Amino acid sequence: MPLGGSEPENEKSGKVRTLSLFHRKSDGANVKKYQIDMCSGPLAGKILLFALPLMASSVLQLLFNAADVIVVGRFVGKEALAAVGSNTSLINLLINIFVGLSVGTNVVIARDIGAGRHEQVNRSIHTCITLSLLSGVFMLVFGVVMARQLLVWMSSPTDVIDLATVYLRIYFLGMPANLFYNFGAAILRAQGDTQRPLYFLTAAGVVNVVLNLFFVLVCNLAVAGVALATIISQYISAALVLRCLLKEEGALKVDLKKLGLERSVVARIMQVGLPAGFQGVIFSLSNVVIQSSLNSFDDSVLVAGSSAAANIENFVYVSMDSFYQAAITFVGQNYGAGLCDRVDKVARQCIAFAVITGVVLGNLAYLFGTPLAGIYAPGEPDVVRQAVTRLLYVSCPYFLCGIMDTLVGVLRGLGSSVIPMIVSLVGACGLRLVWVAIVFPIEHSPESLYISYPISWAVTAAVHTVFLIFVRKRAFRKVHYHAAGSGAGSGIAAQ
Numbered sequence: 001m002p003l004g005g006s007e008p009e010n011e012k013s014g015k016v017r018t019l020s021l022f023h024r025k026s027d028g029a030n031v032k033k034y035q036i037d038m039c040s041g042p043l044a045g046k047i048l049l050f051a052l053p054l055m056a057s058s059v060l061q062l063l064f065n066a067a068d069v070i071v072v073g074r075f076v077g078k079e080a081l082a083a084v085g086s087n088t089s090l091i092n093l094l095i096n097i098f099v100g101l102s103v104g105t106n107v108v109i110a111r112d113i114g115a116g117r118h119e120q121v122n123r124s125i126h127t128c129i130t131l132s133l134l135s136g137v138f139m140l141v142f143g144v145v146m147a148r149q150l151l152v153w154m155s156s157p158t159d160v161i162d163l164a165t166v167y168l169r170i171y172f173l174g175m176p177a178n179l180f181y182n183f184g185a186a187i188l189r190a191q192g193d194t195q196r197p198l199y200f201l202t203a204a205g206v207v208n209v210v211l212n213l214f215f216v217l218v219c220n221l222a223v224a225g226v227a228l229a230t231i232i233s234q235y236i237s238a239a240l241v242l243r244c245l246l247k248e249e250g251a252l253k254v255d256l257k258k259l260g261l262e263r264s265v266v267a268r269i270m271q272v273g274l275p276a277g278f279q280g281v282i283f284s285l286s287n288v289v290i291q292s293s294l295n296s297f298d299d300s301v302l303v304a305g306s307s308a309a310a311n312i313e314n315f316v317y318v319s320m321d322s323f324y325q326a327a328i329t330f331v332g333q334n335y336g337a338g339l340c341d342r343v344d345k346v347a348r349q350c351i352a353f354a355v356i357t358g359v360v361l362g363n364l365a366y367l368f369g370t371p372l373a374g375i376y377a378p379g380e381p382d383v384v385r386q387a388v389t390r391l392l393y394v395s396c397p398y399f400l401c402g403i404m405d406t407l408v409g410v411l412r413g414l415g416s417s418v419i420p421m422i423v424s425l426v427g428a429c430g431l432r433l434v435w436v437a438i439v440f441p442i443e444h445s446p447e448s449l450y451i452s453y454p455i456s457w458a459v460t461a462a463v464h465t466v467f468l469i470f471v472r473k474r475a476f477r478k479v480h481y482h483a484a485g486s487g488a489g490s491g492i493a494a495q
Contacts, residue, residue, distance in 0.1 A: 036192025038333040051322040053194040058318035064205040071212045076222045093284045098135050100277020102186040104269035109190035110329045114336025121251040126258045127265040132183035136176030143172025167227045174231025177238035184241035200240040208233035275421035286429040305386025308376035316361045320402035323354040324409040331413025338479045347410045354406045358399025366391040393450035400457035407464040414475045427460030
């Protein structure tokens with residue numbers, strides 16, 4: 001997708017060509033197989049090499065999360081199933097801000113790597129790790145103290161709230177590990193390494209499933225057992241990431257004695273991360289409004305079918321999301337290195353991959369919707385029919401969401417996070433709320449709610465494209481300014 005044309009003058013007159021971190025290591029270490037040089041050579045293969053392990057990690061995470069629900073649902077009972085399942089939206093809502101900060105971590109470190117600022121990379125990493133630990137401890141205390149009150153505010157059913165409180169409190173004991181893993185994986189992704197986080201997640205996920213069965217079937221711990229299995233697996237994945245960073249070479253090597261907060265790094269992370277996190281929170285709230293509108297039909301078959309379809313759609317979404325992550329990191333490194341032509345190429349290719357993934361997987365989900373939904377609702381043909389209806393309206397045009405998110409990734413890689421947040425909130429979230437308030441009462445049907453999703457994606461993607469043209473011009477002008485002022489090889493200034 002063109003972003004306003006290439007920059008031929010950048011090739012001819014002092015292009016800011018900074019070598020990637022791995023070509024400038026003072027110790028002369030060779031590039032390792034799990035590292036990707038994003039600032040030179042063909043892009044398509046490298047984007048896929050980055051995105052596919054990330055895609056596999058996300059799919060595995062969904063499967064492992066499903067294992068929690070399946071174990072309690074089959075071996076404990078419907079109350080335990082409700083207690084675990086009812087916490088998902090609340091947990092996502094509470095940690096979205098901190099997941100957004102991990103996005104800021106990725107952008108900051110990727111841009112420093114691209115610009116070859118080795119000492120700054122190392123300082124940024126230690127600040128990011130410290131921030132993750134402090135955030136995790138805060139969430140631990142907040143979650144343990146406030147768990148029951150939060151569930152009361154959510155009107156948790158009286159026959160579920162006690163079990164849900166137990167699950168939530170134990171789950172939040174693992175929050176330091178959860179956030180440390182997210183930040184640590186963001187650091188590794190910034191250098192193009194999505195393979196080792198996949199290995200770590202796989203190992204921890206297998207442990208999670210085994211411990212689920214052990215704690216529930218052998219120890220009879222029910223909901224508490226599932227929660228314990230989850231946090232143990234989170235601490236395992238966090239320990240593996242920590243071990244990896246301690247053994248790293250060069251700028252990415254972690255020294256525990258250097259942990260601390262550097263104000264300028266925190267400010268850079270917040271600049272990108274807070275808008276990203278806030279956007280995630282508002283998106284969660286807008287989806288709650290849609291869900292509430294579906295609940296207004298007072299039809300358990302409809303709600304069950306929609307829930308089954310939403311679970312299937314998650315697999316399509318996380319697959320496209322890997323190219324959003326790729327756009328952030330590849331754009332961040334190449335913009336940090338001042339390689340404007342490659343920024344454009346990254347944007348076009350990531351969008352193309354997201355569209356292909358969305359079209360293929362989204363339509364396959366619909367075509368095989370009956371057997372897939374049957375996994376979630378065996379022997380319930382009415383539920384399956386409702387699920388397939390939603391898949392037609394949401395899953396088939398899901399590629400539009402892929403375009404929207406990948407454009408956001410490009411903007412964030414360029415250091416712009418407030419603009420995409422505002423556009424997404426007004427375009428995607430605001431439009432849905434207006435739709436529910438105005439269109440839904442006129443056309444009172446589930447289909448009228450479902451169609452609001454692709455409409456909001458298309459409108460928001462179009463507005464993102466317009467803003468990207470302006471942000472791109474401003475960002476590239478800054479590159480040319482530094483090229484003229486500092487000469488080739490300087491990169492852009494730290495921000």
